[in-house]
Amino acid sequence: MSNNIKISPEDKLLFYIGHETIPELINYLKDKNVVHIVLVSDENEYRALGARIEKALCEAGFDVDNIVLHGEKIGANEEYIVQTLLPANDSEQLFIAVGSGTVTDLVRFVSYRAKSYFISLPTAPSVDGFASNGSAMFIRDYKQTIMSRPPCAIFADMETLCNAPKPLIAAGFGDMIGKFTALADWKLANLLNGDIYDSAIAERSRIARNKVVSQVNGLEKDRETSIKSVMEALYEEGLCMLEFGNSRPASGAEHQLSHYWEMKLLRENRPAVFHGSKVGLASIWIAKYFEMIREMSKEEVVNRLENTPLFDTEVEIQKIKRGYGDKISDFIVKTQEVHLSMTEEKYNSLKTNIINNWETLQEIALEVPSPDEIISMLKAVGGITQPEAIGLTDADVRDALEYAQYVRKAFTILNISQMLGWKPVV
Numbered sequence: 001m002s003n004n005i006k007i008s009p010e011d012k013l014l015f016y017i018g019h020e021t022i023p024e025l026i027n028y029l030k031d032k033n034v035v036h037i038v039l040v041s042d043e044n045e046y047r048a049l050g051a052r053i054e055k056a057l058c059e060a061g062f063d064v065d066n067i068v069l070h071g072e073k074i075g076a077n078e079e080y081i082v083q084t085l086l087p088a089n090d091s092e093q094l095f096i097a098v099g100s101g102t103v104t105d106l107v108r109f110v111s112y113r114a115k116s117y118f119i120s121l122p123t124a125p126s127v128d129g130f131a132s133n134g135s136a137m138f139i140r141d142y143k144q145t146i147m148s149r150p151p152c153a154i155f156a157d158m159e160t161l162c163n164a165p166k167p168l169i170a171a172g173f174g175d176m177i178g179k180f181t182a183l184a185d186w187k188l189a190n191l192l193n194g195d196i197y198d199s200a201i202a203e204r205s206r207i208a209r210n211k212v213v214s215q216v217n218g219l220e221k222d223r224e225t226s227i228k229s230v231m232e233a234l235y236e237e238g239l240c241m242l243e244f245g246n247s248r249p250a251s252g253a254e255h256q257l258s259h260y261w262e263m264k265l266l267r268e269n270r271p272a273v274f275h276g277s278k279v280g281l282a283s284i285w286i287a288k289y290f291e292m293i294r295e296m297s298k299e300e301v302v303n304r305l306e307n308t309p310l311f312d313t314e315v316e317i318q319k320i321k322r323g324y325g326d327k328i329s330d331f332i333v334k335t336q337e338v339h340l341s342m343t344e345e346k347y348n349s350l351k352t353n354i355i356n357n358w359e360t361l362q363e364i365a366l367e368v369p370s371p372d373e374i375i376s377m378l379k380a381v382g383g384i385t386q387p388e389a390i391g392l393t394d395a396d397v398r399d400a401l402e403y404a405q406y407v408r409k410a411f412t413i414l415n416i417s418q419m420l421g422w423k424p425v426v
């Protein structure tokens with residue numbers, strides 16, 4: 001059956017959160033003239049919500065192709081792109097992604113490439129990417145964000161969100177606690193590297209983060225209110241990224257560490273870890289770096305920078321190869337073109353920038369809580385505060401602090417930590 005869907009990419013994204021998900025979804029689909037639906041989930045997500053949705057849609061007369069992804073390591077990668085794409089026909093489709101990060105990223109990518117639309121039905125308040133237009137994909141084990149299209153609607157079912165596994169809820173808090181360092185990093189990059197900064201969007205991201213922080217002790221007392229706040233904040237972060245055009249309002253060095261671990265775990269065939277758990281954990285070390293900014297005198301900064309010559313390009317490339325392995329280091333080297341072609345003149349002007357702006361950097365660093373404060377927020381929500389709790393070692397942490405700056409093009413505190421000769425504290 002073919003669709004004649006009345007949805008346009010210009011339509012405003014619809015966000016529903018509440019207890020009437022199924023009738024609201026059905027009304028929306030009827031209103032948009034949808035006939036055929038490709039419903040995508042994995043086994044857990046199908047059990048949590050997908051089965052109920054499939055039954056209700058079939059009963060309401062929709063033509064549903066149900067895809068339940070199988071496998072021990074479901075990823076937004078080549079294998080699962082094909083599995084998601086296969087049942088789609090060659091006309092405009094309406095996909096429904098039932099799930100958290102991976103399924104949503106897969107469907108976001110596939111629906112866009114199939115010139116179609118998708119609706120997101122989150123099963124856990126676990127990541128901030130539901131509303132975004134970037135799909136985090138692993139192609140040949142290299143993690144990259146591929147521009148796609150945001151969902152046309154998000155229906156967040158309160159009952160499903162409240163019944164989500166505790167570690168996934170804690171991961172959502174972790175992703176939001178990571179905004180302390182992300183926002184400070186964005187300002188730092190604007191000050192030292194001239195990166196574009198949007199103070200209105202930064203403020204919205206800050207408000208969303210504070211909303212979540214005010215709920216860290218509320219999970220036990222009023223679970224529903226607390227989870228609703230987190231989901232709304234995660235949605236708002238997605239909008240901030242969407243409106244700014246990339247993930248900068250919501251991601252800084254803590255996300256670089258998380259991405260680094262994600263690729264390392266995949267490369268070494270080790271179990272994957274929830275995105276927000278890695279981000280929350282990483283923000284402890286990045287908060288430590290911001291603490292070092294607060295505590296270091298300008299005199300010491302001058303001394304340290306005088307003793308840090310510009311890197312040798314070949315040595316830097318070898319370092320990237322050590323950090324990323326044979327399979328993906330060529331991709332990484334390519335993303336670092338600007339960094340690797342740094343001239344003596346540019347390097348010296350960066351040093352001058354750091355010295356001249358040291359007091360302002362210390363003011364920016366005041367926005368970041370101490371590592372202990374980050375730890376107690378994470379503990380309050382049952383989050384991860386020790387690497388070994390998610391199968392990471394001290395060496396993984398050291399490697400991330402050493403190599404994660406190359407993960408993306410973004411300028412972050414990791415760039416200046418190297419120039420200041422900060423040794424990773426593990």
Ligand SMILES: [Zn+2]
Binds near residue numbers: 127128175251255275
């Ligand atoms: Zn994130």
